[in-house]
Amino acid sequence: MEFDYDLFVIGGGSGGVRAARLTALDGHKVALAEESRMGGTCVIRGCVPKKLMVFASEYSEQIQLAQQYGWSASAGEFDWTRFKTNLHTELDRLENAYQTNAQKAGVEIFKQRAKIADPHTVELADGTRKTAKHILVAVGGRPVVPDMPGADLGLVSDDLFHLNALPKKMLIVGAGYIGCEFAGVFNGLSTEVSMFVRKAQILRGFDDEARGHIADCMQARGITIHTGCAPIAIERRDGGVWVKGSNGHEEVFDALLWATGRRPNTDGIGLEEVGVKLNRRGAIEVDDYFQTAVPSIYAIGDVISRVELTPVAIREGVAFHKTVFQGEKTKMDYDFIPSATFTQPEMGTVGLTEEQAEAQEPTLVYATAFRPMQTAFAGGEERVLFKMLVSKETNKVLGAHIVGPGAAEMIQFVAVALKMGATKADFDRTCAVHPAMAEEMVTLKEPVRVLA
Structure with a gap:
């Protein structure tokens, strides 16, 4: 034919x-x-x-x-x-x-x-x-919008690039990477941002320690996070969108963003x-x-x-x-795919989370958190996080997580090493670049905990 x-x-x-x-x-x-x-x-x-x-x-x-x-x-x-x-x-x-x-x-x-x-x-x-x-x-x-009365009063991420004006007060429902990224964006643009998070923590599926670190930083920057909370009523009221949460909190917002998945x-x-x-x-x-x-x-x-x-x-x-x-049967390799969430602070991640590593095999957890030089000089209190998960048996690095400025740029090159099968010993014998945040990836000396 x-x-x-x-x-x-x-x-x-x-x-x-x-x-x-x-x-x-x-x-x-x-x-x-x-x-x-x-x-x-x-x-x-x-x-x-x-x-x-x-x-x-x-x-x-x-x-x-x-x-x-x-x-x-x-x-x-x-x-x-x-x-x-x-x-x-x-x-x-x-x-x-x-x-x-x-x-x-x-x-x-x-x-x-x-x-x-x-x-x-x-x-x-x-x-x-x-x-x-x-x-x-x-x-x-x-984007997915929940099926509930008043849901049509909310926006989805596609709409945010076409706003006529910045909202003064915004509610974001959902706390995946899209919700958390836009929370940081609008907070940085002087919008008062609140979040309704159905679970106990933001960024479900990411490393628990890393996402907890980001949540602390977001709240310190002025973002209000209501955990264990979902909207139960939505109405047009007082020139805005009135939302009542399952925790009893109710408030009128200029804009409601649904960040409830795709x-x-x-x-x-x-x-x-x-x-x-x-x-x-x-x-x-x-x-x-x-x-x-x-x-x-x-x-x-x-x-x-x-x-x-x-x-x-x-x-x-x-x-x-x-x-x-081309007649060359080719499978996609899904191992050690690096990713970044452009939260503020941003996160770069590759490989297993601590929770995944613990379920897989005995694991050594290396981690450090500190105030970076640039912002510490100016009195900044926000800390960066560097974390590495290492197989206790083979010494191979199973995963790495970075939270802080430039995390996405750094994790790209860490991912190359992990894709090549790098061990903790390979990182240890690599000379540090000083002074730089990234040197922490090769100067993590003792595990902070051992997962059996």
Whole structure:
């Protein structure tokens, strides 16, 4: 059978675009459909604009620090309108780059929604049908909003880059990395921030000591965290959003942000109708090579809910391309994937948490917390945390966690060492860079505790 395309990609995010470009560059006929904007969640409404907001929110503190170092400086007023204009100019540039690079590689782009009509056919929103030997689903995920009265009065993370003005008082419901990152951002931009956290601590799934350290720092910076609390009533009241929590606390806020998780964006695109299997969360089930229950249909990225990180989606796209179009069966390696949460202070992490290590094998825990030189000089009390988990039997480093300025930059290179199988002895025999915070990674001498 002759097809219109060798590959049709549904979704113009980082993973889908990478797979499409590589396949087109190999000389195959490739098309891609994207109903929103090229670049997907990360570029348009996630990592990139969020990180730019993080940068913006940190300058006031840096100016205060500069004053302590002798500079005559003042922050003045933050101009949200100016920032938002510059932000969207940059996002437009990045979107154009994504589209241009894909088209230069030979990818034909359809700017409309697509759904799967049969194992080899994609139907576009205008009714046009296109056939393909292989279909790749890379449609990502979307924010989840609880099903309760008044929920529509809240915002989701996508909305934050389009606010007309900064809220004076904000409630964030949820305390995953998205909620905690935006808590820091708006706190840094002088918004009064409160959080409702259903569990006993923020950042579920991360190392307990590290997330506790971050929670302490966030509260010291003025963020109010209500743990063991969920909203039970929401109304429009007194020109704002009135929210009552399960702990009895009630208050009127200028803005309510739902940061209650994300789910795969699999609704209404014909997956189950053609035989693709979804799990209970709505994620597409795939094998080690990203093939679904329908042999011609594959899926990568957040839509398969393995590790929901942009660099992972990109590598999954590469593995798909090698497997399907280069005849080199390639699995994704999910071990020792580093990640960062751009909380304030930020955290970099790779490998096992202390809790995971303890469940796996006897472990030596090395950790230190201290005031870094730059802020200690100016009287700052906030501490950084360096932590390493080491196998008692093999001396291999099982995990590392850093909380403090530059944590994301540092953890990238720690991850290289762990990926190579580094032992604690390898770190010990590496000379320190002084004076630098990062030297603590090679000067941790005695374990603070031993986990049997």
